[in-house]
Amino acid sequence: AQRVTQPEKLLSVFKGAPVELKCNYSYSGSPELFWYVQYSRQRLQLLLRHISRESIKGFTADLNKGETSFHLKKPFAQEEDSAMYYCALSGPPWQTGANNLFFGTGTRLTVIP
């Protein structure tokens, strides 16, 4: 069964420090991985997807199939990065059916000034 695990519910770092939000997944096929972010009182929004191999707002995430991980990283945290971050997994409909997007439970990142 598909599963996305975010082991840290809360994560606090100082401004300028590196930050890593962990995400591990369980999936038998070839998944597509995403990071979603929700800033205070704003809608949940897509931050980045692994197939794009892009850097958004200084964040990057590399899919490691050997470790089944998709950790989100940023070398220097900023105060405006404080938000809720969700890792999500998707697979082809014929593999995952209607449950096309699986979310982790989220990690609240707080960047301390």
Place this chain on the structure above:
Amino acid sequence: DTAVSQTPKYLVTQMGNDKSIKCEQNLGHDTMYWYKQDSKKFLKIMFSYNNKELIINETVPNRFSPKSPDKAHLNLHINSLELGDSAVYFCASSQVPGVAGGYTFGSGTRLTVV
């Protein structure tokens, strides 16, 4: 126990029909949401209910109407279904509006309009 459950998981229907998707949460959360996931996997919020009060209503057609019989349920009713309504719909809940407690999402309902 499933925290946020949606039924059905699959829904295939013809244009013009009226259908409902049900959502129930057993977390005691105060706020429930409906999201629509488009073909690019972007989640767009449709509705939010807090203590039976609609607090977010994005620019969705009035063919979509949320119905909340109690705090634990938020159903989505869709009239006169159109091809463009085909998508995956996610229900979610949180303790308070916004991000304070984080969201718990349902597993999604794939709606296909033919």
